[in-house]
Amino acid sequence: MTDVAARAGVSRALVSIVFRDRPGASAGTRARVLAAAEAIGYRPDSAAQRLARGRSRAVGVMTTVGEPFEAELIETIYAEAGVLGYDVLLTARTAARGELVAVEELLAHRCEALVLLGPEMSDELLAELATRTTVAVVGRGVAGVDSAHTADADGVRRAVEHVAAAGHRAIMHVDGGGGPNARARRAGYLRGMADADLCAEARVLPGAYDEAAGIAAARLLLAGDELPTAVLAGNDRCALGLLDTLRRAGVEVPGQVSVVGYNDDRVSRLAHVDLTTVRQDAAALARGAVRAVAARLDDPRSEPVELMLPPHLVVRGTTGPARSQTGPTGAAVPEDRVSSKA
Amino acid sequence: MTDVAARAGVSRALVSIVFRDRPGASAGTRARVLAAAEAIGYRPDSAAQRLARGRSRAVGVMTTVGEPFEAELIETIYAEAGVLGYDVLLTARTAARGELVAVEELLAHRCEALVLLGPEMSDELLAELATRTTVAVVGRGVAGVDSAHTADADGVRRAVEHVAAAGHRAIMHVDGGGGPNARARRAGYLRGMADADLCAEARVLPGAYDEAAGIAAARLLLAGDELPTAVLAGNDRCALGLLDTLRRAGVEVPGQVSVVGYNDDRVSRLAHVDLTTVRQDAAALARGAVRAVAARLDDPRSEPVELMLPPHLVVRGTTGPARSQTGPTGAAVPEDRVSSKA
DNA sequence: ATGTAGAGCTAGAGCGCGCTAGTACGCTCG
DNA sequence: CGAGCGTACTAGCGCGCTCTAGCTCTACAT
Numbered sequence: 001m002t003d004v005a006a007r008a009g010v011s012r013a014l015v016s017i018v019f020r021d022r023p024g025a026s027a028g029t030r031a032r033v034l035a036a037a038e039a040i041g042y043r044p045d046s047a048a049q050r051l052a053r054g055r056s057r058a059v060g061v062m063t064t065v066g067e068p069f070e071a072e073l074i075e076t077i078y079a080e081a082g083v084l085g086y087d088v089l090l091t092a093r094t095a096a097r098g099e100l101v102a103v104e105e106l107l108a109h110r111c112e113a114l115v116l117l118g119p120e121m122s123d124e125l126l127a128e129l130a131t132r133t134t135v136a137v138v139g140r141g142v143a144g145v146d147s148a149h150t151a152d153a154d155g156v157r158r159a160v161e162h163v164a165a166a167g168h169r170a171i172m173h174v175d176g177g178g179g180p181n182a183r184a185r186r187a188g189y190l191r192g193m194a195d196a197d198l199c200a201e202a203r204v205l206p207g208a209y210d211e212a213a214g215i216a217a218a219r220l221l222l223a224g225d226e227l228p229t230a231v232l233a234g235n236d237r238c239a240l241g242l243l244d245t246l247r248r249a250g251v252e253v254p255g256q257v258s259v260v261g262y263n264d265d266r267v268s269r270l271a272h273v274d275l276t277t278v279r280q281d282a283a284a285l286a287r288g289a290v291r292a293v294a295a296r297l298d299d300p301r302s303e304p305v306e307l308m309l310p311p312h313l314v315v316r317g318t319t320g321p322a323r324s325q326t327g328p329t330g331a332a333v334p335e336d337r338v339s340s341k342a
Numbered sequence: 343m344t345d346v347a348a349r350a351g352v353s354r355a356l357v358s359i360v361f362r363d364r365p366g367a368s369a370g371t372r373a374r375v376l377a378a379a380e381a382i383g384y385r386p387d388s389a390a391q392r393l394a395r396g397r398s399r400a401v402g403v404m405t406t407v408g409e410p411f412e413a414e415l416i417e418t419i420y421a422e423a424g425v426l427g428y429d430v431l432l433t434a435r436t437a438a439r440g441e442l443v444a445v446e447e448l449l450a451h452r453c454e455a456l457v458l459l460g461p462e463m464s465d466e467l468l469a470e471l472a473t474r475t476t477v478a479v480v481g482r483g484v485a486g487v488d489s490a491h492t493a494d495a496d497g498v499r500r501a502v503e504h505v506a507a508a509g510h511r512a513i514m515h516v517d518g519g520g521g522p523n524a525r526a527r528r529a530g531y532l533r534g535m536a537d538a539d540l541c542a543e544a545r546v547l548p549g550a551y552d553e554a555a556g557i558a559a560a561r562l563l564l565a566g567d568e569l570p571t572a573v574l575a576g577n578d579r580c581a582l583g584l585l586d587t588l589r590r591a592g593v594e595v596p597g598q599v600s601v602v603g604y605n606d607d608r609v610s611r612l613a614h615v616d617l618t619t620v621r622q623d624a625a626a627l628a629r630g631a632v633r634a635v636a637a638r639l640d641d642p643r644s645e646p647v648e649l650m651l652p653p654h655l656v657v658r659g660t661t662g663p664a665r666s667q668t669g670p671t672g673a674a675v676p677e678d679r680v681s682s683k684a
Numbered sequence: 685a686t687g688t689a690g691a692g693c694t695a696g697a698g699c700g701c702g703c704t705a706g707t708a709c710g711c712t713c714g
Numbered sequence: 715c716g717a718g719c720g721t722a723c724t725a726g727c728g729c730g731c732t733c734t735a736g737c738t739c740t741a742c743a744t
Binding site for chain 1 (some may be wrong): 431450614
């Protein structure tokens with residue numbers, strides 16, 4: 001900066017003014033400064049700016065790398081943050097890098113707000129974090145914390161309705177384990193089963209939000225006496241693993257078993273997958289989360305907002321009429337490996 | 343920091359020593375300082391640290407959000423950077439946020455090195471960037487710049503060999519357009535065709551590295567007089583779009599047309615996709631790139647390293663014997679919409 | 685007693701910038 | 715002609731930290 005100032009024949013303060021695009025410099029000086037900067041390849045140091053300014057104007061985003069649904073969110077987050085005048089600091093949690101590590105990094109960078117995509121940490125931890133900084137959670141609702149999520153219970157309930165209407169009774173749910181909103185989706189499933197008068201048929205298989213969980217679930221089903229006629233997976237990735245394993249084993253989908261996912265990932269739309277699923281409005285969720293933190297930074301005392309968007313059932317080729325039952329559905333899976341919840 | 347020092351009854355310098363885990367503080371003092379920090383929720387400000395230290399110890403990583411192959415890379419980059427004592431600063435380019443914007447952001451953060459995953463900018467720009475800072479490119483080779491990539495030409499050449507050995511002659515390539523390494527893959531295709539004595543059959547359809555390009559290519563093929571018997575796509579995403587569209591149109595794969603991808607994305611391994619593809623060793627590429635920049639930071643004058651790993655053809659269910667030819671293969675696609683390259 | 689070494693600790697400069705308070709220099713207007 | 719005002723510019727402090735130089739104190743050899 002000093003070099004640029006010397007080269008342009010002005011003070012450092014003026015260089016600062018020019019680069020921040022503030023009034024206080026004549027057009028000629030502006031041009032000279034910019035030319036000098038260009039010549040020596042000068043760029044303002046964002047760390048020094050942050051320090052001097054006293055604020056970072058940055059929102060930190062935690063994502064899970066390789067999560068297709070989150071990719072859509074991030075795209076909108078960049079756009080919306082840009083509009084509101086914030087920078088985005090991206091950090092990923094991976095198998096080897098926990099959520100706390102990722103969050104601590106964002107905190108060390110003094111992000112003014114955090115947007116957490118599909119966090120798995122407890123509500124308590126999130127609420128505690130929200131007392132220390134501004135937080136918005138995408139993907140699930142958390143008491144006392146700004147959040148943007150889909151009415152997941154509703155989504156799964158509608159999926160149950162959909163297959164029940166097609167004559168299915170042995171409808172099973174492979175859940176998302178401790179994943180974000182897995183509890184809500186489970187509740188929606190049970191509610192849907194109750195509404196369809198199928199309480200006695202409700203079976204929840206513990207799962208997770210990845211392909212491996214779907215594969216494991218399918219193996220369990222295949223090892224049982226009889227397959228359920230419909231399986232609702234915790235999300236599309238799980239459904240994909242499930243579909244894969246069933247089809248490899250020669251099970252016809254939807255001929256013998258119907259499968260429903262959740263999220264409407266890009267691949268689910270492709271014809272050879274063609275997965276019936278529940279769509280979430282990613283852009284609206286991302287926008288809502290960014291706006292929520294921006295609003296809270298403007299007025300820290302406002303009540304937490306919970307943006308809850310309606311899900312949208314997308315019926316495709318993996319669901320169809322139930323096959324005729326040939327035995328007691330309750331025996332579809334060994335009892336000891338299934339947890340039934342009310 | 344001043345508060346922590348006051349609370350622990352020591353100077354700020356000592357707090358710094360404790361937090362940097364340097365010798366110069368007794369065990370008792372260490373404990374007191376950490377307790378005081380804990381009590382008031384203190385964390386060192388990474389921007390101030392950066393500034394005072396004069397170096398960032400950070401490598402900036404540019405990725406394309408939603409690219410499954412890059413997710414695998416990022417996972418290893420975090421791990422390897424951690425081992426070598428570097429922080430990782432992640433930034434994404436999106437449809438609305440160009441590569442230059444992303445790179446400028448990393449530069450403003452004074453990253454000591456950049457790792458660019460699948461950059462699409464020109465070799466010239468990359469080389470120029472490498473004169474300004476330390477750069478490693480993953481996914482393609484660039485003269486004068488550290489890089490880690492797969493011998494892509496080899497990979498596609500082997501794919502040609504594979505389908506040619508199955509009796510295919512009308513083998514087409516839907517390329518990656520201006521994408522990273524698209525040129526090399528194209529060259530590998532042409533080389534493979536030449537080796538199989540099929541120069542006259544070589545057809546390259548301009549494409550891109552996404553599903554949409556595959557869909558567009560398939561539509562073009564379906565509109566032609568006759569389908570080729572095999573299509574090699576620029577990558578798996580393109581292959582997926584292609585597969586999707588062909589199957590929706592009732593074309594049997596591999597019965598009528600064989601399809602080969604590139605990358606071995608997670609979804610390609612699933613049974614309902616079951617794509618024959620070319621695998622890259624993501625972990626080795628990521629490790630190589632991080633180590634390359636670390637080495638260059640230690641010794642800036644060393645020669646650029648080009649890490650080139652062998653590809654691995656993974657034969658799955660989308661390739662099979664060629665169907666019997668029923669017409670002139672050259673007429674498979676309207677001539678004016680195909681570019682044939684030598 | 686004196687010297688020496690090392691451990692434990694502190695003062696204070698400075699990293700690159702933003703920002704406040706100020707100066708210098710026109711210009712308009714009474 | 716001077717007061718008043720707006721524009722163009724500068725001096726220099728301080729953001730939260732790191733790091734060098736130096737200070738104090740104890741332990742132990744001389």
